[in-house]
Amino acid sequence: GAGVSQSPRYKVAKRGQDVALRCDPISGHVSLFWYQQALGQGPEFLTYFQNEAQLDKSGLPSDRFFAERPEGSVSTLKIQRTQQEDSAVYLCASSPLGDYTEAFFGQGTRLTVV
């Protein structure tokens, strides 16, 4: 389809394991966002890219979290040495630049750390 695609949809990781979450934005979308959503809560901002440039990473909770978008398209959110408190749904969104449009969200990756 033409929407934002995230993989995997579900990930179970043992505490201490590293994980990588992938986001394929809508083709041509310049802006890309990552959010963390705890159960029953609103999405919390993690980081924002414009093309390959990471303009804002103020929401990343620790230096265990790292995001990249090397070619300005696909993005990967990496979490090192996962902890139980990292369990959440990770949402990716993309939007065009140069227009005050809404962001289009993927279905998210549900991460469970056991």
Next chain:
Amino acid sequence: AQSVAQPEDQVNVAEGNPLTVKCTYSVSGNPYLFWYVQYPNRGLQFLLKYITGDNLVKGSYGFEAEFNKSQTSFHLKKPSALVSDSALYFCAVRFYRDDKIIFGKGTRLHILP
């Protein structure tokens, strides 16, 4: 710093009655305001937005929202609620097009048959 507040965790409305879900914002400048809906195990779906112009904005599924600059509010409304409107609703604000979007904590809407 920009922020958005949804003062109600949950709103219950009888089917067929009008509904309102409240949102207030705080930004230093002109805001871009959005409403999203989330159904269980789904991503966020865009409902409507206010950028500029008419204070009453119409969106998907019969929803509308009223921008009130003096009260810094952007309440979501619908004249006649449907059971299928039951979901989690999020208000969001973007200060500038090159900036992150900030979400409220969400309001769970229950439409009672």
